[in-house]
Amino acid sequence: MAVEPVTLTSVKAAPNHGRMLRERLATILPQLVLAPSLFATLIYVFVFCGWTIWISLSNSSLLPDYSISGFHHYVELWSNRRWTIAYTNLFLFTSLYVIGATAIGLLLAILIDQRVRAEALWRTIYLYPLAVSFVVTGTVWRWLLSPSTGVERVVHQLGWASFKFDWLVQREMAIYTVVITGIWQASGFVMALFLAGLRSIDPDLVKAAQIDGASMPRIYRRIILPAIGPIFISVLVVLLQFAIKTFDLVIALTGGGPGIATTVPAIYVYDLMFQRGQMAEGAAAAIMILLALSLVLVPYTIWKNWRERREAARG
Amino acid sequence: MASLTIRNLNKTFGSVAVLKGIDLEVETGEFVVLVGPSGCGKSTLLAMIAGLESVSAGEIRIGERIVNGVAPKDRDIAMVFQSYALYPTMTVRANITFGMESRGVPKQAQAEALARVAALLQIQGLLDRKPSQLSGGQRQRVAMGRALVRDPALFLFDEPLSNLDAKLRVEMRTEIKKLYQRLGQTTIYVTHDQVEAMTLASRIAVMHQGRLQQFAEPRTVYDRPANMFVAGFIGSPPMNFLPAQISASGPAVLVLEESEGQGTRLPLPDDVAQSAGDGRRVLLGIRPENLTRYDHRWADEKPCLGTIKAPVEIVEPTGAETMAVVRIGSREVIARYEPDAAPAIGETVTLAVDMAKACLFDPATEMLI
Ligand SMILES: Nc1ncnc2c1ncn2[C@@H]1O[C@H](COP(=O)(O)OP(=O)(O)OP(=O)(O)O)[C@@H](O)[C@H]1O
Ligand SMILES: [Mg+2]
Numbered sequence: 001m002a003v004e005p006v007t008l009t010s011v012k013a014a015p016n017h018g019r020m021l022r023e024r025l026a027t028i029l030p031q032l033v034l035a036p037s038l039f040a041t042l043i044y045v046f047v048f049c050g051w052t053i054w055i056s057l058s059n060s061s062l063l064p065d066y067s068i069s070g071f072h073h074y075v076e077l078w079s080n081r082r083w084t085i086a087y088t089n090l091f092l093f094t095s096l097y098v099i100g101a102t103a104i105g106l107l108l109a110i111l112i113d114q115r116v117r118a119e120a121l122w123r124t125i126y127l128y129p130l131a132v133s134f135v136v137t138g139t140v141w142r143w144l145l146s147p148s149t150g151v152e153r154v155v156h157q158l159g160w161a162s163f164k165f166d167w168l169v170q171r172e173m174a175i176y177t178v179v180i181t182g183i184w185q186a187s188g189f190v191m192a193l194f195l196a197g198l199r200s201i202d203p204d205l206v207k208a209a210q211i212d213g214a215s216m217p218r219i220y221r222r223i224i225l226p227a228i229g230p231i232f233i234s235v236l237v238v239l240l241q242f243a244i245k246t247f248d249l250v251i252a253l254t255g256g257g258p259g260i261a262t263t264v265p266a267i268y269v270y271d272l273m274f275q276r277g278q279m280a281e282g283a284a285a286a287i288m289i290l291l292a293l294s295l296v297l298v299p300y301t302i303w304k305n306w307r308e309r310r311e312a313a314r315g
Numbered sequence: 316m317a318s319l320t321i322r323n324l325n326k327t328f329g330s331v332a333v334l335k336g337i338d339l340e341v342e343t344g345e346f347v348v349l350v351g352p353s354g355c356g357k358s359t360l361l362a363m364i365a366g367l368e369s370v371s372a373g374e375i376r377i378g379e380r381i382v383n384g385v386a387p388k389d390r391d392i393a394m395v396f397q398s399y400a401l402y403p404t405m406t407v408r409a410n411i412t413f414g415m416e417s418r419g420v421p422k423q424a425q426a427e428a429l430a431r432v433a434a435l436l437q438i439q440g441l442l443d444r445k446p447s448q449l450s451g452g453q454r455q456r457v458a459m460g461r462a463l464v465r466d467p468a469l470f471l472f473d474e475p476l477s478n479l480d481a482k483l484r485v486e487m488r489t490e491i492k493k494l495y496q497r498l499g500q501t502t503i504y505v506t507h508d509q510v511e512a513m514t515l516a517s518r519i520a521v522m523h524q525g526r527l528q529q530f531a532e533p534r535t536v537y538d539r540p541a542n543m544f545v546a547g548f549i550g551s552p553p554m555n556f557l558p559a560q561i562s563a564s565g566p567a568v569l570v571l572e573e574s575e576g577q578g579t580r581l582p583l584p585d586d587v588a589q590s591a592g593d594g595r596r597v598l599l600g601i602r603p604e605n606l607t608r609y610d611h612r613w614a615d616e617k618p619c620l621g622t623i624k625a626p627v628e629i630v631e632p633t634g635a636e637t638m639a640v641v642r643i644g645s646r647e648v649i650a651r652y653e654p655d656a657a658p659a660i661g662e663t664v665t666l667a668v669d670m671a672k673a674c675l676f677d678p679a680t681e682m683l684i
Contacts, residue, residue, distance in 0.1 A: 204400035207367050208461075212414035213388035222413070226404035 049290065056283035064279065073284040083285065086263040089175055090292070093182070093264065094243040100183040101239055102232070105190025110220065112191070113198045123195070126188035134185070138252025141181040142168070145253075171261040174254050178246075178262055181253055186242065190235050197228035230307075233300065240296045244289060265289050316501050317378035317391075317468035318343045319364065324373035326359055326525075333359050335525045337373070341518075346495050346502045350512040351522035352548065357505040358397075360522070361473050364503060366390050377468050388417075390469075393462035397474040399454045401446040401461075408442040411460050432460045435494075452483045463494075470502040476511065488514060509549050513537065521545045539674065543681040546600050546674060552638060554600045555648045558678070563593035569670070571599070571623070571643065581621030581670055591675055591684045598681075600674040603638065603651040608658075609667040619670040627658045641666065 059069045144150040145168040155163040167173035209219045247266035254262045272282030319341040326334035362368040366387035433439045476484045521528040529541035540546035546554040558572045567588030568580040625641035637657040675684040
């Protein structure tokens, strides 16, 4: 009698033990797999950010120099006319680009949502620009917009000799060519995001609103667009961070010119750090871009977390 | 309030005919239930009445007016959807008043209508919530409120209770019935639940494969189903069918073809036998409650009582009654017993058949004789 319980427990314990090990392995395996990339990201983000901040406070010129010398590079930065032009351009470009791409993308999405014929074809056409890299987009549009090769030349050849479309080479107007090109590239993507949202709307909502006597514009304004509100935020965030980081599009389209008329902060950073050997001031400018990005992304992350928590609380 | 007249209505999607020649006359103040199996075209018919689907052929009249080409908002209807279709970003209050706002009803009148409906449906406490903060039953009420806030010519309901759990469904069914008795509005109500159809309707329209099978009072649809489809669809458990032959030599009887021995003979009311014709082959339709344990005392009360002997194969207690599946020839037939008198499996029982309630169907056309 005394022996029996012992054998019973040992027989039971063996498979139990094995299963526990397997279960534990199953729970830590994802973490194990993710660890290297997480580690790399942490280093990439925090270490390099920290390094850049340090450099911006130092006296580095051509090569890094780690002796701290204070905030005077930031002061210099903001008294530099080229930097203020870059920052003004950024605000102008960002606001027009975001508003334009959102409006056109939304319009396209609404049009396609009316069950047009050959819908897949339209969708593909509008999505194509996104597949083209910024450099190619910039180059092609430079040809199109340049007075000597593009639209103006074609119209001239057609016989309208006084036609003028030379924004690309005009100081005041060149930034708008960047806006147009940017919108061309992004609105298909925005359309895809909005279309997915519109398609997730219960068609009965529209029918109910029709019976309620609402006109189509009113149905969109009061029911459908509010229902896809979260998509507006996503679109806004994606476009904003596209805009703030803009670099290659401008380089390929205008090269920052004519003169410095279309300089943007990212070009400025690149120029100072890698062309002119003013590493500290370049780093200071990079930190300003980081600040601008965090102005967009931090509130977004907080909002997203808040929403998730609220949804979880609601069940 | 208004009547609804539908004449020879057809609907095709591409080459698929979904509705085939529907005729329906709904009188003012009637509660008509459209019932039928899934995919028979009920929602399509309702959507056409609402103006949400175009008419392929035929005519729809609300009152005296032909509405074939009239937009939904100008048809003077209110509709409750199966999914409720509450506007997700609006409060309950805004959901209910949205229609009036769109039609430019003055604020004061809006508030009065809202208060009336909120009191009627007892949703005063929910007015400032969003639909996502409501339970299923509450959403259902709000959806009803949105329809009731107006005084339309026609109420349309598309399976309004099918998303509720069984208990709540029965409760809301009773409430809808009460509401109708109070308001007396002309109503078209779609469901595939035949109990809802029986309890709510002043008349039932049974549909199948895009055709109207029968349009009559619930009692008539139940007692005298127009064809075998209706007989099988309305009633649970469904009506039993047994092949038989009429014999009018002497007192009229029905001879079951597939019963044990030389064929069981069941008495038949003379008028039925005469109208059907001697020697005709038919299908006997008999509901489970008219097929039950034989009791001697009935001999005088029920003039047309026959008996069948059959072995019991399965016994299914449901609480209030017990269903016994017996075998007659090659067919399984369901009989209804009082729970106290339920038979045992394998026992051969004598069943009383109330032939006064029997229906005879033509085997070829499946129509009621
Ligand atoms: N837009 C459409 N295009 C093509 N076929 C359709 C369309 N809408 C409905 N149908 C078809 O019409 C038939 C009837 O559909 P309907 O929705 O009216 O059925 P129902 O009786 O309401 O069924 P349920 O009880 O499942 O709601 C179905 O066979 C369906 O496939
Ligand atoms: Mg339906």
